[in-house]
Amino acid sequence: MRSICTALILVCVVCWAQPVFLQNPVNDSIVIRRIYDAALTEGSAYTNLYTLCKNAPARLSGSVNAAKAVDLTFEMVKLVADTAWLQETMVPHWERGEKEVGHLIAGGKNINMNLCALGGSVATSEHGLTAPVIEVASLDELKLLDASLIKGKIVFINQMMDEKLIDTFHSYGGCAGIRVRGADEAADKGAVAVLIRSLTTRDDDFPHTGVMIYKSDTRIPAAALSTNDANILSDYLENFKDLPFYLKMSCQTFPDVKSYNVIGEIRGTEFPDEIIVVGGHLDSWDNSEGAHDDGAGCVQSIDVLHILKEMGFKPKRTIRCVLFMNEENGAKGADTYALNAKSEKGKHIIAIESDRGGFSPRGFSVEGNEPMQTQCLNKLLAWKHLFAPYLVHIFTLGGSGVDVSRLKNQDVALLGFIPDSQRYFDVHHAAEDKFENVNERELQLGSAALASLIWLFSEYGLTNP
Amino acid sequence: MRSICTALILVCVVCWAQPVFLQNPVNDSIVIRRIYDAALTEGSAYTNLYTLCKNAPARLSGSVNAAKAVDLTFEMVKLVADTAWLQETMVPHWERGEKEVGHLIAGGKNINMNLCALGGSVATSEHGLTAPVIEVASLDELKLLDASLIKGKIVFINQMMDEKLIDTFHSYGGCAGIRVRGADEAADKGAVAVLIRSLTTRDDDFPHTGVMIYKSDTRIPAAALSTNDANILSDYLENFKDLPFYLKMSCQTFPDVKSYNVIGEIRGTEFPDEIIVVGGHLDSWDNSEGAHDDGAGCVQSIDVLHILKEMGFKPKRTIRCVLFMNEENGAKGADTYALNAKSEKGKHIIAIESDRGGFSPRGFSVEGNEPMQTQCLNKLLAWKHLFAPYLVHIFTLGGSGVDVSRLKNQDVALLGFIPDSQRYFDVHHAAEDKFENVNERELQLGSAALASLIWLFSEYGLTNP
Numbered sequence: 001m002r003s004i005c006t007a008l009i010l011v012c013v014v015c016w017a018q019p020v021f022l023q024n025p026v027n028d029s030i031v032i033r034r035i036y037d038a039a040l041t042e043g044s045a046y047t048n049l050y051t052l053c054k055n056a057p058a059r060l061s062g063s064v065n066a067a068k069a070v071d072l073t074f075e076m077v078k079l080v081a082d083t084a085w086l087q088e089t090m091v092p093h094w095e096r097g098e099k100e101v102g103h104l105i106a107g108g109k110n111i112n113m114n115l116c117a118l119g120g121s122v123a124t125s126e127h128g129l130t131a132p133v134i135e136v137a138s139l140d141e142l143k144l145l146d147a148s149l150i151k152g153k154i155v156f157i158n159q160m161m162d163e164k165l166i167d168t169f170h171s172y173g174g175c176a177g178i179r180v181r182g183a184d185e186a187a188d189k190g191a192v193a194v195l196i197r198s199l200t201t202r203d204d205d206f207p208h209t210g211v212m213i214y215k216s217d218t219r220i221p222a223a224a225l226s227t228n229d230a231n232i233l234s235d236y237l238e239n240f241k242d243l244p245f246y247l248k249m250s251c252q253t254f255p256d257v258k259s260y261n262v263i264g265e266i267r268g269t270e271f272p273d274e275i276i277v278v279g280g281h282l283d284s285w286d287n288s289e290g291a292h293d294d295g296a297g298c299v300q301s302i303d304v305l306h307i308l309k310e311m312g313f314k315p316k317r318t319i320r321c322v323l324f325m326n327e328e329n330g331a332k333g334a335d336t337y338a339l340n341a342k343s344e345k346g347k348h349i350i351a352i353e354s355d356r357g358g359f360s361p362r363g364f365s366v367e368g369n370e371p372m373q374t375q376c377l378n379k380l381l382a383w384k385h386l387f388a389p390y391l392v393h394i395f396t397l398g399g400s401g402v403d404v405s406r407l408k409n410q411d412v413a414l415l416g417f418i419p420d421s422q423r424y425f426d427v428h429h430a431a432e433d434k435f436e437n438v439n440e441r442e443l444q445l446g447s448a449a450l451a452s453l454i455w456l457f458s459e460y461g462l463t464n465p
Numbered sequence: 466m467r468s469i470c471t472a473l474i475l476v477c478v479v480c481w482a483q484p485v486f487l488q489n490p491v492n493d494s495i496v497i498r499r500i501y502d503a504a505l506t507e508g509s510a511y512t513n514l515y516t517l518c519k520n521a522p523a524r525l526s527g528s529v530n531a532a533k534a535v536d537l538t539f540e541m542v543k544l545v546a547d548t549a550w551l552q553e554t555m556v557p558h559w560e561r562g563e564k565e566v567g568h569l570i571a572g573g574k575n576i577n578m579n580l581c582a583l584g585g586s587v588a589t590s591e592h593g594l595t596a597p598v599i600e601v602a603s604l605d606e607l608k609l610l611d612a613s614l615i616k617g618k619i620v621f622i623n624q625m626m627d628e629k630l631i632d633t634f635h636s637y638g639g640c641a642g643i644r645v646r647g648a649d650e651a652a653d654k655g656a657v658a659v660l661i662r663s664l665t666t667r668d669d670d671f672p673h674t675g676v677m678i679y680k681s682d683t684r685i686p687a688a689a690l691s692t693n694d695a696n697i698l699s700d701y702l703e704n705f706k707d708l709p710f711y712l713k714m715s716c717q718t719f720p721d722v723k724s725y726n727v728i729g730e731i732r733g734t735e736f737p738d739e740i741i742v743v744g745g746h747l748d749s750w751d752n753s754e755g756a757h758d759d760g761a762g763c764v765q766s767i768d769v770l771h772i773l774k775e776m777g778f779k780p781k782r783t784i785r786c787v788l789f790m791n792e793e794n795g796a797k798g799a800d801t802y803a804l805n806a807k808s809e810k811g812k813h814i815i816a817i818e819s820d821r822g823g824f825s826p827r828g829f830s831v832e833g834n835e836p837m838q839t840q841c842l843n844k845l846l847a848w849k850h851l852f853a854p855y856l857v858h859i860f861t862l863g864g865s866g867v868d869v870s871r872l873k874n875q876d877v878a879l880l881g882f883i884p885d886s887q888r889y890f891d892v893h894h895a896a897e898d899k900f901e902n903v904n905e906r907e908l909q910l911g912s913a914a915l916a917s918l919i920w921l922f923s924e925y926g927l928t929n930p
Contacts, residue, residue: 423904439887441628442888445631
């Protein structure tokens with residue numbers, strides 16, 4: 001009697017908890033528990049991340065280490081995929097050259113500043129340049145200034161990331177323009193170089209690099225100052241206008257080179273032509289190990305295949321891990337992948353990107369054309385209770401990732417994995433983005449959350465009610 | 466017309482979002498946004514934590530640094546409270562003495578082991594002791610062994626924290642018995658000392674201390690090995706049974722000493738006799754700066770008063786910050802506080818403890834006698850939507866904290882602040898629990914979550930529908 005009651009209660013609970021899709025929730029929750037157990041006890045992400053970060057740090061597109069990273073991860077993918085291959089793509093090749101030199105000249109002294117060239121910047125002359133600095137608080141302020149105030153000077157854009165925003169990616173989004181477009185806007189008014197405050201909410205001594213883009217024909221050198229040094233420079237300029245600053249950079253852009261996306265898949269047993277992608281980007285900036293950005297996303301994507309394979313699952317739909325080359329400064333790998341996807345026999349239904357660091361998982365965001373976006377969000381909301389025991393609570397509309405978003409016009413539901421964002425910009429694009437700053441449990445819980453969601457999609461598809 | 470429609474829509478949204486308590490949700494959400502802004506831009510927790518950790522690290526009850534911590538935080542509290550006072554309490558006084566020495570003797574060599582005495586342990590003789598080691602996997606296994614196998618030996622309890630549990634406090638709870646009761650259980654069978662595997666899920670070289678308790682008259686020395694060295698010791702013992710181990714510890718228990726809880730409050734304007742407590746514990750272990758455990762909880766509790774004061778709030782109910790002395794090895798401060806609370810004119814309605822580290826906030830748990838527990842949980846659930854924009858999602862029944870739980874028989878709703886638990890036991894009770902391992906944003910978001918909840922309770926009370 002007691003067991004019948006228990007069973008009835010269980011059925012009631014299950015029905016109540018499944019407002020939209022009545023699938024096999026008891027079995028689903030058991031499978032997800034097994035996925036988490038596997039990820040936390042025999043997951044591969046953390047050890048693979050060590051291998052990647054220590055053997056192929058600074059794997060900027062076109063570099064020797066980017067090629068090493070392709071070789072290394074191709075071996076990792078081959079171990080866990082039914083089929084693995086390299087997808088050729090041409091990528092840009094920019095090099096920082098010698099360590100940059102920058103100092104403020106004040107009271108007859110040189111005050112050294114921690115700075116680094118922005119990715120894509122031109123060099124100064126080999127002797128460097130010296131010019132007075134003028135500080136502005138934002139691109140908008142720069143645009144309002146008369147060119148006569150700017151001409152011949154170094155523009156210092158000292159915009160802080162808004163620390164009041166809870167999602168630090170929103171703060172970053174509100175500030176990234178100074179890095180990407182600062183040089184053009186300053187050159188437009190006759191500046192000879194641009195310095196930006198590093199994009200981080202933390203006060204530290206590390207310059208944070210990142211891509212900048214020239215659209216103007218006048219190309220001036222562009223560099224990021226550490227936030228501590230940005231504060232020092234700003235303090236000086238408050239008391240002494242137009243102090244001279246010396247800057248020397250020897251960065252250079254070379255012809256594009258051949259590189260690869262690394263791809264592996266477990267073929268679906270029932271619907272092999274429905275393809276689910278999970279991916280991260282294999283390239284990193286040249287001043288870091290690229291541990292959180294985006295070694296984490298790569299090794300988690302490989303771990304999804306590893307976990308499902310170790311558990312002996314035969315997914316109904318094809319699950320494909322894609323490590324995209326060149327997200328940081330061109331997304332050429334993603335463009336190549338999207339172009340090839342169009343002519344594939346199979347149809348991509350879901351693409352999930354992990355490119356927000358290996359932190360404690362909080363949820364998933366979804367974007368895409370209709371009806372995919374709504375179908376996908378409804379699925380996520382119906383599965384929400386399956387993730388609650390794992391403290392994954394956020395299922396929302398929102399951005400996915402630079403790489404998978406290239407598939408948008410192919411009617412794919414695009415998802416972004418959302419880990420906790422509070423610490424990401426402490427290390428982003430800077431020397432502190434190293435293996436030691438990744439926590440094993442946080443990283444492996446990310447693998448588990450990704451593997452669980454991908455397993456659900458592989459079982460139930462996107463449109464199946 | 467348009468503004469009337471907007472107003473109507475607003476009313477509908479507000480009513481829909483407030484299934485239980487119809488308070489003033491629009492105003493509430495504005496106030497909470499202001500609290501978060503204040504915490505993230507002018508919060509005091511991070512700077513106060515630096516002061517506390519660097520000037521009064523290793524502030525174990527009865528130590529000089531514990532007295533310094535009282536002085537330091539009393540000054541901090543006086544700055545933000547209407548009234549501040551010290552509450553006298555007697556506390557135990559145990560000292561580690563000289564750095565412990567421990568090595569395994571194998572193949573004619575001494576293999577040094579990172580270990581530390583457990584808090585409360587007796588010393589070895591001044592020459593140390595040498596005895597063969599026997600490994601057991603748990604207290605249960607130890608209990609099953611015949612005393613003849615244990616007599617004269619050092620028992621090594623090598624139980625791992627269960628890494629599969631998502632909440633690491635559950636893993637800790639399942640393992641803490643080896644630390645607290647290991648010595649008694651081993652002594653009961655004639656062991657001469659006990660070594661335990663440190664209570665952390667990470668493989669590291671830091672021994673993690675913590676309280677142990679003797680109930681038996683036979684008191685044997687008790688120490689924790691780093692997890693890396695526990696693995697090494699276990700590997701040796703697998704091949705060579707009964708290898709000898711040398712242990713030397715000079716710890717000592719002194720007579721109890723006078724110490725203090727540090728208390729400050731902002732008096733309620735309408736219901737001053739309804740008291741809301743927010744607190745952490747001021748003492749820490751002697752081998753760390755006590756940054757996460759529990760400097761974080763202390764400075765967040767002070768920050769709650771700071772934030773509300775800076776914003777010019779006059780709370781309806783009394784908000785009291787309590788920094789409890791001696792949570793780690795006796796909870797004598799909490800006992801004293803609870804005893805005094807009984808005879809106070811005011812009635813405690815809510816007590817919230819922050820003692821799970823300064824990590825990214827996830828939620829609150831509540832416990833207490835009925836009807837307080839249910840009343841409180843219902844309030845939390847009704848306010849859940851106010852916290853969703855701040856990514857605080859967990860509102861559940863569950864433990865509060867060692868200190869506030871002493872108020873349980875006074876019919877107080879007891880709450881525990883829940884930050885993300887993944888990294889806590891990496892540093893818990895070990896040298897790595899230092900200021901540099903606390904992230905400013907995570908810590909300040911904790912202040913904000915606490916201040917927001919406390920403001921809501923101060924406005925609406927516990928029983929007010």
